[in-house]
Amino acid sequence: MVKKIKAAVLGATGMVGQKFVHILEKNPWFELKSVAASERSVGKKYSEAVRGNLVGEFSEETLDLEVKPINPKALDEAEIVFSALPADIALKTEEEFAKAGFVVFSNASSHRMDPDVPILNPEVNPEHAVLIEEQRRRRKWDGAIITNPNCTTAVLTLSLKPLMESFGLKRVIVSTMQAVSGAGYPGVPSLDIIDNVIPFIKQEEEKVQNETLKIMGSQEKPAEFKVSASCHRVAVLDGHVEAVFVELEEKVEPEKVMETMSNFKGEPQKLKLPTAPDSPIIVRFEENRPQPRLDRMVGKGMAVVVGRVRKDEALDGIKYVVLGHNLIRGAAGCSVLNAELLKMKGYV
Amino acid sequence: MVKKIKAAVLGATGMVGQKFVHILEKNPWFELKSVAASERSVGKKYSEAVRGNLVGEFSEETLDLEVKPINPKALDEAEIVFSALPADIALKTEEEFAKAGFVVFSNASSHRMDPDVPILNPEVNPEHAVLIEEQRRRRKWDGAIITNPNCTTAVLTLSLKPLMESFGLKRVIVSTMQAVSGAGYPGVPSLDIIDNVIPFIKQEEEKVQNETLKIMGSQEKPAEFKVSASCHRVAVLDGHVEAVFVELEEKVEPEKVMETMSNFKGEPQKLKLPTAPDSPIIVRFEENRPQPRLDRMVGKGMAVVVGRVRKDEALDGIKYVVLGHNLIRGAAGCSVLNAELLKMKGYV
Amino acid sequence: MVKKIKAAVLGATGMVGQKFVHILEKNPWFELKSVAASERSVGKKYSEAVRGNLVGEFSEETLDLEVKPINPKALDEAEIVFSALPADIALKTEEEFAKAGFVVFSNASSHRMDPDVPILNPEVNPEHAVLIEEQRRRRKWDGAIITNPNCTTAVLTLSLKPLMESFGLKRVIVSTMQAVSGAGYPGVPSLDIIDNVIPFIKQEEEKVQNETLKIMGSQEKPAEFKVSASCHRVAVLDGHVEAVFVELEEKVEPEKVMETMSNFKGEPQKLKLPTAPDSPIIVRFEENRPQPRLDRMVGKGMAVVVGRVRKDEALDGIKYVVLGHNLIRGAAGCSVLNAELLKMKGYV
């Protein structure tokens, strides 16, 4: 690749925005040219504008970037944009960028359920990328909006993909234990989560249920298996843990499931995309894994870790625990991998 | 009640043992006469022998009790005993006490699955108390062993009881977020649980599955619905949170479920037993309850709190979150309530 | 006392405001008539307006109170007001209430360092109450503003009082480990404090240093010993821990210090004020106390707990650890006790 594609990050000062910046800094195909944020930050150096100092070390060059306003003109140096905008702002803004010709890789939920916008989890449904063509036709723009799934959904669907392919899915029940970073910064007050669990995350169950079926269906229609989610916040910094119970079309032993998951490779692996982990699903055999603190950075945060694969007595299927980094596989990393995939497919 | 029944606590220095002592101190029907513990503690004052100082304030009188050895002779002042012994020691020791004529109310798992030993959750299966008669016949002893359920199971089965009665149960899936006090003291190392979740508790899933069916069946045979559990430890001091997904025999709206649960009263309520909470199931309507820190002491830790009752999309049933205090409703409090129930039934 | 004095709480929906409400609900001398809060809450029921649901259970009557606006007219039913207003708003507002004739018991820092406003910690400097007379003269109002100390200072000065009286103080160094509730709600983000310490609390060290000298001096001038503070936030819900190093005028053994602290009684104890703890300083002899979770509610949160009294090798004095509940002794409870004291002194 001779020339890097120029990229900007919208909403670059929040948790997910910072992850985008962090991941793009080292990406071999994209070059971070601009960071954009709300008026409060415009004109400041990125180093002064970042909130919470949570994502760690950036290069001097990045820290010196001047924060730009969030509009297509101000960012015309860039060819593609990564959006970490809040949903309410993303709704209109991302459309303006697409109209202005930008390909927008978005972590916002605003457009995910639009029929002509793909929710791409690149190992799971790379073929949905073609929806962009319909999107361009219908919306009459040269740019595009491509979304990554909600964090919980990204982890769940990656773990389900080899099961669907090999054994067929009938029902999926998922109960989550989600990290506080999923709520952004400042996000969850410490007064709410020390010595506590919050058994509710606004709109999360709806997202998990609807997005899972859209992602795992065809471009035309959602998958037909059933999904039910119960979502809970726990005192963990990063990494969502999900207890998954699955009824399969076919009866199958846990060992076979582990083997199938371990061997799974998606298109990003086949194409050797730079942000793709070698194996997207790591299966652990110890009785007490995956654990967020020990396993969240596996595959640089792009792999999910599965453990405790065993028979399920209620569904006569299997149950397991899956963990993924909510800000990387579940947000910024997923969108960067989507951009790499679309580059290879010629959409970028 | 003219005269209090004299009671001893076996294993009185651990977490559950301390809870027994704490609850018995204020019980109007029982009088704590003796505390017994392992050799390490025998002869010491209770105040010197308690580990971890976690359960709070005891009376001067209790703190001055001399710790006795765990054998029937040493405790012959007592008429009944409450056992917080570890399972391996409980196996033989509780039988010795029963042979010596004591009625043993045990939190240990050792005898729970014996066919002639009831696992009693007093609002759920008070009729199982009659198993004691068979137990006495078969084992040729005058005493008895009565167990309370595993902590998770106690909370789960109490919440399921009105559903089974009113709508019938077909399948139950439960995913837990359990407090560290469930592992005793010293129990879970802080190095394992700060910024982490441990997705495994030894033998817990088996206990939940087997005990639930035994408790919710008849005296003769287990219930026939299906149960599957996934158990996880989180950074909470007390109070187990359980996400429950249920397929019912009958289709029913969440509102009806909430009403049924709220109105539920068991035999302990009807008999006005001193340790029984007014309502064993408290239903909350807020979107973010129950929470362990806010709700675990409801009904002095003897009630369970249910929230987020809603439709389940995978089982075409309902899902909800239930919380209970693992050391009170899930252990010591449950056994004390069992003792009160058996007193009223004339077994004690 | 025949008739209760009618009271209102300003800023009743925040952490300290809720504590005021909670404490006043059960106070035998005062009657909570009104709760007032910012425009966002005005007109709502108190139950709907409280933030975070953190302080626990209120009576039905309280929960049904309609939130009033923060101005003297709207609260004319009340005779005294307790202020949990933020410092910037308190500055003017409390003056308006004093002008309108209300005696204002304030937790805000805005007026604490005014020469004619007492910072009262009732066991420490009850004689400073006379400053009100000068305040009324100078400011030409019938009401008054009386402040309680900053939370850390309230705990520190109470522990220092018997030392100053008996042995004289030369230098005091204090290093704090402060609870997150001290920052209000939402306050400290969980992303900042899980697996972390924040070694900074805005303006806290200045407050501790300046207020300590004002409180422990005469009405006319600050005390002349030296004070230095270093303040840190830790992952604790309630209860500030303070490591204190003291150089005394007189050399004295730790045992003597413990005895002096244990025996200390202030004017609130002598007057048997309803909110006064029996002993304002509880001395523990165990090597590992005080601990916030175990000791913060001693004396209903109004006592401080001192432990580890030992020789100090650097100052040739003593060192100890003191703990107090930051929202009760360190805020709302202290102001209620101040009101009781001023009632007895005839200022209310």
Add this chain to the structure above:
Amino acid sequence: MVKKIKAAVLGATGMVGQKFVHILEKNPWFELKSVAASERSVGKKYSEAVRGNLVGEFSEETLDLEVKPINPKALDEAEIVFSALPADIALKTEEEFAKAGFVVFSNASSHRMDPDVPILNPEVNPEHAVLIEEQRRRRKWDGAIITNPNCTTAVLTLSLKPLMESFGLKRVIVSTMQAVSGAGYPGVPSLDIIDNVIPFIKQEEEKVQNETLKIMGSQEKPAEFKVSASCHRVAVLDGHVEAVFVELEEKVEPEKVMETMSNFKGEPQKLKLPTAPDSPIIVRFEENRPQPRLDRMVGKGMAVVVGRVRKDEALDGIKYVVLGHNLIRGAAGCSVLNAELLKMKGYV
């Protein structure tokens, strides 16, 4: 350096032992040949013997090492040993190794206060290495015992060194907030530390006070300034935070202190030892640093981070906050750096 020196780790399965193994795996001068541990582990693979799985990823080669018993014969392949033994076992065992000719770099406290055993913090007192010569003469052995300081002391003395050199020390008061990993594994129970502070660590204050004076004195006698410590455990995984108050011989502005600390380089920096951080003291200017989670890995855990340097009002000196990684700078890393220093000095 042509040939690596062969090394063994004693007590290789605990927290500090694992850190030794981890650091030695990548050390360019030493080659990890053997891991030794208690009988429980002997004969097992290292992968099976490690406790708690906390220190992260080891190489396959390391994980396959067979655990050896802790005696000189079993480890005769090695030339030097690093000891993470518990103090009671270290007392005799380390002497046996020294007698057998090994140079022992020990993290145990057993020999630290022996007059002929140096406590080496390599940037602080490298000249104390000559004590080995006296040790060998007196003890008639060819090996040697060299200790690193207690974790808290290592961090404190490194921060004090440039102050002593440039301005002279008169009094030092330190109040600590220490990580749970300092207590090893399983160590601090989660039931003790969630929502809590433990204001006591056995023997820690004595160690800090005595070791600091020995390290900062000459080979012949301890330093003459005064030190007082108060030590506390907080809910942090790794990284000790210390609030330090210092009276200096000379009055000096905070800016000058910061400059002096920033510019400080010790012998390890001058010799460019492989484990030495570029700058041993990093000074931060933000008002809320250092923080354990953000700063503990600075300089690969070998630097300490100082912040909040400001005037001290009680001692008319300065106060600051210093942070260091208790298992790296405060334990294993310090001993490895000691070994590199002694290699350069020709003792190894």
